[in-house]
Amino acid sequence: MKKSFLFLLAICIFIGNPVNGQVGKLLNKVSKSVTNDAVDKSETGSKTTKQQPEPKCACEQPDQIFDLGGTLKLMYSEINISIKDDGSILVKDIITGNFYIVKDGVTQGPIKAGDPRLEGFDNVNNSDASKATTSWANNEYITKSGEKFLIKFGGKNYGPYGEIKEFKVTKSKDKFAAVVVENVPVSEADGKKMEEAIKNAKTDQERMDLSMKYAQEMQQKMAQGGGPMSLVPKLVTNIPGASYDQLKSVGGTLNSNVKYDDILFTTYDKVIDLSNNVLLTLKSDAAGAKDLFINTNNTKYAYYNYGTLTFSDGTKLAELFNVRWVKVNGQAYLAYMYYSPKKNAIMQCKIQF
Numbered sequence: 001m002k003k004s005f006l007f008l009l010a011i012c013i014f015i016g017n018p019v020n021g022q023v024g025k026l027l028n029k030v031s032k033s034v035t036n037d038a039v040d041k042s043e044t045g046s047k048t049t050k051q052q053p054e055p056k057c058a059c060e061q062p063d064q065i066f067d068l069g070g071t072l073k074l075m076y077s078e079i080n081i082s083i084k085d086d087g088s089i090l091v092k093d094i095i096t097g098n099f100y101i102v103k104d105g106v107t108q109g110p111i112k113a114g115d116p117r118l119e120g121f122d123n124v125n126n127s128d129a130s131k132a133t134t135s136w137a138n139n140e141y142i143t144k145s146g147e148k149f150l151i152k153f154g155g156k157n158y159g160p161y162g163e164i165k166e167f168k169v170t171k172s173k174d175k176f177a178a179v180v181v182e183n184v185p186v187s188e189a190d191g192k193k194m195e196e197a198i199k200n201a202k203t204d205q206e207r208m209d210l211s212m213k214y215a216q217e218m219q220q221k222m223a224q225g226g227g228p229m230s231l232v233p234k235l236v237t238n239i240p241g242a243s244y245d246q247l248k249s250v251g252g253t254l255n256s257n258v259k260y261d262d263i264l265f266t267t268y269d270k271v272i273d274l275s276n277n278v279l280l281t282l283k284s285d286a287a288g289a290k291d292l293f294i295n296t297n298n299t300k301y302a303y304y305n306y307g308t309l310t311f312s313d314g315t316k317l318a319e320l321f322n323v324r325w326v327k328v329n330g331q332a333y334l335a336y337m338y339y340s341p342k343k344n345a346i347m348q349c350k351i352q353f
Contacts, residue, residue, distance in 0.1 A: 052341035055319035057309070059349035065337060066091055066102050066346040076339045081346070082122050083322060085171065090121040091346075136164060141176065151178060151236065158236050165233060168256040168263050171325065177237035177254055177263040177274060179244075235274065239263065242274035258292050260325040260332035266292060271301070283312065291323060293334055295353045302334065302353070309336060326350060 066081075066089065068074045080092040089102040093110070099118060100109030111117055136142040136149065143150050148160035151167070153176050162184030169176045194210070201207040235244030252267035264279070265272040269287040271280045271294060279298045286292070289303035302311045304323045310316050320336040327333070333350035340347045 054340055054342055055338050057317040057320040057336065057338050057349065058340065058347070062338075062340075062347040062349050064343065064345050065089060065348050066100075066107070067344070068346070069344045072100070072107075076344075076346075081322060081337070083324060084120050087326070088121075090118070136167070139167065141169065142167065149180075151176070154238060156238075161236075166254045168254045170256055170261045170263060171327075172261050175237070175239050175261075175263060177235065177239060177242065179233050179254060180236050181233055237263070237274060239274055243276060244274075245276045255292075257325070259294050260296070260327065271298075286310070286312070293323070293325070293353065296332060300353070320349075 068076060068079075074091070074093055075095075078094045080094060082090045082092075084090070087103060091100040091102065091109075092098070093100075096110070097113060098110035099113070099115070100107055101111065101117060102108075108117065141151055141153050142164060143152065145160040148162055149164050150160045151158040151164070153169075154174070158178075159180070161180040161182055163181040164178055165181065166179040167176070168178070198207050198210050201210055233244075235242060252265040252270075252272065254263055255266045256263045258264055258266055258271060263274065265274070269282045269284075270278050271282070271292070272278050280294055280301055282289070282292075282301065286301065286303045289305060291304040292301060293303070294301040300312050302309055302323075304310075307320060308316055308318045309320060309323055317336070320338045322337045324335055325332060326335045328350065331352065334353040335348055335350045337346055337348050339345075
């Protein structure tokens, strides 16, 4: 600030009181001093950036996933990253809207929205993924059979079912589990017709008659479809020894991510296997965790929340993202990514878990 002020002061003085060629010499000298000061600050800032410490989650031998420098010149704060089941990594440049796909160390891109190579990645167009899950429209294992659903898995058919509430497949694609209802007295289409008919009824008596008529039809369908028990949710799976205790797993959902290559029920504070055994009870800080992981022998768990991976023994790793299971040479690892200021790259660490 002082040198910049002197520089401006010198200009004002010499404009008012020019002294031959000394003006140019002095101005040159002052401007060089200011320029050098600016360069020094710039270099210092650059060195400061390069010397930013690696995050605490950094490991000794990480794998480099994606170089943000080089010809790409992407900013870490301006990208989104998602991962497909086959290990492909999608990087989106928020500024340009371009995509890059990284797999086995090879980077493809830039790729524009709408390219077929982007299919299978989540949130490419900010679409609501739950819509496809609800209708089962894009599920390769579920097809429509009349008004019901049929599950085709491992060369066998399961069903048809009036409703599929949940459906999960392991990462190796050799096991599945579903919570289904065999019979639904009123399909979605029938329900809309009934609502429309009652809505358009001209008198209260007509509405009452229609209600009685539809109630009788539902009772007949229930009797034909196996009675009241056909309306109770049940577990369908190819995993040996599996059963379903709705009371024990109340409030729970099927989860194929909590343990590598396995399907479990997760409730607010418990992890239950498909034989109704409680594998783990979570501590209060982990209860309700969305991203939960348990080790292969069911003795430890970890949960991810807002950039921090917390283990049941109290250990914490911060400044990371994209926690997921990977398998290397037959061994399951819990992997996570982080940004390395030193390398200006996205790195990955693996924990045997």
